[in-house]
Amino acid sequence: MDRNHYDFRTRWSLPFPPAAVYAVLERLEDYPRWWPQVRSVTRTGAATAVLTMRSVLPYDLTCTARETSRDPAAGRLEIDLSGDLEGWARWTVTAEGSGTLARYDQAVDVTKPLLRRLAMPGRPLFRANHRLMMRAGRRGLLRRLEAV
Numbered sequence: 001m002d003r004n005h006y007d008f009r010t011r012w013s014l015p016f017p018p019a020a021v022y023a024v025l026e027r028l029e030d031y032p033r034w035w036p037q038v039r040s041v042t043r044t045g046a047a048t049a050v051l052t053m054r055s056v057l058p059y060d061l062t063c064t065a066r067e068t069s070r071d072p073a074a075g076r077l078e079i080d081l082s083g084d085l086e087g088w089a090r091w092t093v094t095a096e097g098s099g100t101l102a103r104y105d106q107a108v109d110v111t112k113p114l115l116r117r118l119a120m121p122g123r124p125l126f127r128a129n130h131r132l133m134m135r136a137g138r139r140g141l142l143r144r145l146e147a148v
Contacts, residue, residue: 002109003119006127010104010134013096016145018075021100022093024144026070026077034144037133050083055133057125061085061112084112102141104134 014021024030028049031038039052039060047067054060061084068088069078075093087108094101110116115126 003123004110004116006106006108006110006130008104008106008108008130008134012102012104012138012141013099014102014138014142014145015099018093018095018100019072020145020148021102021141022072022075022077022091024141024148025091025093025102026072028065028079034140035137036140037136053133055129055136057129059112059114065089081108084110084115086111 024034028051029041029043031041031051037053037055039054040050042050044050044064049065050062051065052060052062063081063083063085065079065081067078068080069076069090071077076090077093078088078090080088085108087106089104089106089108092103092105094103110119110126115122
């Protein structure tokens with residue numbers, strides 16, 4: 001097992017139509033407005049942006065995100081990540097009952113030197129940090145969808 005590799009899978013059941021959820025998720029530049037841990041998004045091109053994220057632990061992660069797939073019909077948004085994290089992330093938005101299932105999948109390798117050095121003792125904390133970030137993201141997305 002590579003101690004600097006992480007696979008994350010998160011499922012959010014949301015009481016809103018898939019098209020509404022997808023419309024919010026596809027606007028990466030708006031994430032800091034509803035997701036507190038996404039500190040900034042700076043567009044660098046039509047399909048690229050620099051993201052800075054920080055959850056509970058006192059470190060920032062900065063990555064360049066490059067859009068690799070945007071398919072509203074399939075409900076899929078996918079990016080490649082480079083920088084402090086190298087890999088990819090994907091949203092898949094599908095109907096679930098009268099609402100939506102938003103599935104987030106991510107496979108990344110940590111490249112930030114400090115986090116690599118702390119990989120063994122820090123791994124459980126890093127995973128918990130991610131879970132807290134995702135929980136806060138779901139709450140923020142719900143508030144955003146209620147306001148739209």
